[in-house]
Amino acid sequence: MTLTLILYTSIFGFLLYSLLNHLLLRRYPKPLPPGPKPWPIIGNLPNMGQKPHQSIAAMARVYGPLMHLKMGFVHVVVAASAGVAEQFLKVHDAKFSSRPPNSGAKYLAYNYQDLVFAPYGPRWRMLRKICAVHLFSAKALDEFRHVRQNLFSAGTDTSSSTVEWAIAELLRHPEILARAQEELDLVVGKDRLVAEADLPQLTFLQAIIKEIFRLHPSTPLSLPRMASENCEINGYFIPKGSTLLVNVWAIARDPNVWADPLEFRPERFLPGGEKPNVDVRGNDFEVIPFGAGRRICAGLSLGLRMVQLMTATLIHAFDFELPNGISARELDMEEGYGLTLQRAAPLVVHPRRRLGPHVFKF
Numbered sequence: 001m002t003l004t005l006i007l008y009t010s011i012f013g014f015l016l017y018s019l020l021n022h023l024l025l026r027r028y029p030k031p032l033p034p035g036p037k038p039w040p041i042i043g044n045l046p047n048m049g050q051k052p053h054q055s056i057a058a059m060a061r062v063y064g065p066l067m068h069l070k071m072g073f074v075h076v077v078v079a080a081s082a083g084v085a086e087q088f089l090k091v092h093d094a095k096f097s098s099r100p101p102n103s104g105a106k107y108l109a110y111n112y113q114d115l116v117f118a119p120y121g122p123r124w125r126m127l128r129k130i131c132a133v134h135l136f137s138a139k140a141l142d143e144f145r146h147v148r149q150n151l152f153s154a155g156t157d158t159s160s161s162t163v164e165w166a167i168a169e170l171l172r173h174p175e176i177l178a179r180a181q182e183e184l185d186l187v188v189g190k191d192r193l194v195a196e197a198d199l200p201q202l203t204f205l206q207a208i209i210k211e212i213f214r215l216h217p218s219t220p221l222s223l224p225r226m227a228s229e230n231c232e233i234n235g236y237f238i239p240k241g242s243t244l245l246v247n248v249w250a251i252a253r254d255p256n257v258w259a260d261p262l263e264f265r266p267e268r269f270l271p272g273g274e275k276p277n278v279d280v281r282g283n284d285f286e287v288i289p290f291g292a293g294r295r296i297c298a299g300l301s302l303g304l305r306m307v308q309l310m311t312a313t314l315i316h317a318f319d320f321e322l323p324n325g326i327s328a329r330e331l332d333m334e335e336g337y338g339l340t341l342q343r344a345a346p347l348v349v350h351p352r353r354r355l356g357p358h359v360f361k362f
């Protein structure tokens with residue numbers, strides 16, 4: 001008797017949910033973007049897997065670069081190509097400049113009062129202005145240069161994980177590492193450590209860092225945005241309140257845009273390469289590790305400088321050996337998943353000094 005009751009209740013619940021869903025979806029003037037069919041109540045949560053950026057990229061290969069998902073009752077739209085990302089983050093940027101609510105931001109960030117989670121409006125504008133003028137402007141960064149110099153621990157999680165990926169890729173590509181060290185020896189010499197002022201002359205190093213940000217962006221799904229009003233993108237309806245995820249990881253590996261996208265090839269960013277003029281500062285949508293538009297990473301210039309400086313200093317000052325006779329080609333490059341894109345297995349290396357001991361005396 002009880003079992004029959006549960007069965008009938010479940011069937012009735014399912015039919016009611018499908019009917020409501022159908023009626024609600026019909027109110028839209030245009031179709032929602034295509035996407036996998038959501039389950040009742042939980043939506044597409046079971047499709048997310050252990051590494052959502054990879055699962056979402058696989059789904060986008062089936063449903064296209066503008067995709068619709070349901071996370072529970074929340075509409076989620078995903079941008080998985082440079083063109084679609086540009087629509088959201090440039091053409092319609094103003095409508096997607098708030099972030100969706102979440103408990104972490106509510107309880108840890110003083111009820112959405114910090115810069116990252118503040119709703120788009122006067123307070124966010126004021127915080128952003130303070131950062132732009134007093135903290136992260138080129139002038140402020142130059143003035144605080146001496147405070148940062150070889151201060152490795154000051155790197156944030158995003159910066160430190162990017163450097164870890166960089167060292168791992170360089171170990172797997174010894175010819176690229178040798179060329180970068182050659183450039184460093186030429187520009188910096190062997191009697192001092194790299195300084196921030198050297199960075200503009202280290203063009204090969206800069207290409208390496210761009211390639212690292214392309215293959216291993218520290219926030220693969222960027223930070224979520226939220227639609228503040230209904231809008232239409234590429235002929236599809238995006239309901240107000242939808243969460244926007246931009247799969248910067250998939251965009252930067254798009255085979256329609258990048259030749260041999262999975263290959264680590266910094267030369268592609270050098271003159272004569274396939275993308276000599278492409279940068280990571282949010283103007284070229286095929287590689288946007290710092291996001292784009294008005295809520296682009298506020299610490300972009302600092303993050304970029306820190307990653308360049310830390311990587312340059314490490315490979316200039318040290319050679320690295322892998323422990324236990326592991327060959328570089330065997331190095332596990334599996335991704336873990338967390339707040340930032342970490343290596344599944346942390347990189348363990350034995351550093352050997354390449355510069356004389358006098359260089360390390362401070």
Ligand code: HEM
Binds near residue numbers: 302
């Ligand atoms: C490797 C380094 C870094 C990467 C890859 C990175 C990436 C990102 C991304 C993807 C966003 C979201 C952008 C969007 O919504 O379009 C973001 C936002 C932000 N980042 Fe970074 N970031 C890095 C380093 C830093 C550093 C060093 C700081 C400050 C010390 C910083 C401060 C911020 C802030 C305040 C925001 C929120 C901006 C806003 O909502 O207006 N980031 N970052």
